[in-house]
Amino acid sequence: MIGKPERMFPIRDHNPSGRVPHVTRFLIVANVLIFLAYWYGLPDEASLTRFIYTYGLIPAALTQGGEWAGLVTSMFLHGGWAxxxxxxxxxxxxxxxLEDSFGHFGFLAFYLASGIGAGMAQVVADPVSLIPMVGASGAIAGVMGGYLLLFPRARVDVLIIIVIFFRIFTIPAFIVLAFWFGLQLISGVSTPTDAGGVAYWAHAGGFIAGIALALLPWLRRGGPAFWQRSHGVPAHPAVQTRIPLVRRAPRR
Structure with a gap:
């Protein structure tokens, strides 16, 4: 899961898209419907386990059995509501x-390619693992990497939770995304690859894949000159949002 380890959740940016993000909405709806279909449609836990092992990405099945389909099917599966x-x-x-910048079909191709890159990173990190990997995290990490390259100074409202305290801050995207990426690298190095849980190397691999895939479009726009023209933000007027003040509850 993207947000769990750091308890840091972006809740909105200040530059809505200039057109309807049909593909982004389609991907969200598809992921939700697929999750509902197997989470509540399968008769028992054993059937659910078989389903995950069939359609999740198992590194050993790819490296030893040539089962490549899991690179795609796994990014539409999730392990729970959270x-x-x-x-x-x-x-x-x-x-x-990002969809506004790449176009609908271009963004879809970018998303799927990022997810495949993320899956391959996890396979390289632990090629004989029998633990299935599921989730859109790697593909979404690619979206975050592309966003970092194209819109590093976009303003993002972030909910930060520390134990029982929480607060919303407005932070430039490059701080949010660079911090998140650093956490994935640190967690990946410090967590055994056979431990299960969060696939940190898939997150890091997807993020790097997203930057690599966005590099050519960024260069075509002028590279650093594009940042100077755009000031590092999307080409849409920022929407002024009021950040709610979170007050501590009075003691009783």
Whole structure:
């Protein structure tokens, strides 16, 4: 899941897309419907486990059995409601402006390629693992990487939770995304690849894949000159949002 380890959740950016993000919305709806279909449609836990092992990405099945389909099917599966909703929140926040820049079909290709790159990173990190990997996190990490390259100074409202305290801050995208990427690298190095849980190397691999895939469009726009023209933000007027003040409850 994208947001769980750091308890940091972007809830909106200040530059809505200039057109309706049909593909972003389609991906969100598709992920939710697929999740509902197997989470509540399968008769028992054993059937659910078989389903995950059939359509999730198992590195050993790819490296030893040539089963490549899991690279795609795994990015439409999730391990629970928190996993699903966290990923869809990140996709909602960062997907629309990238779709506006790449076009609908271009963004869809970018998203799928990022997800495949993320899956391959996890396979390289642990090629004999029998643990299935599921989730859109890697593809969404690619969206975040592309967003970082194209719109590093976009303003993002972030909910930060520390134990029982929470607060919303407005932070430039490059701080949010660079901090998130650094956490994935640190967690990936410090967590055994066979431990299960969060696929940190898939997150890091997807993020790098997203930057690599967005590099040519960025260069075509002028590279650093594009940042100077755009000031590092999407080409849409910023929407003024009021950040709610979170007050501590009085003691009783």
């Amino acid at each position: 996993h699903l909703l966290g990923n869809m929140l990140f996709l909602h926040v960062f997907g629309d402006n």
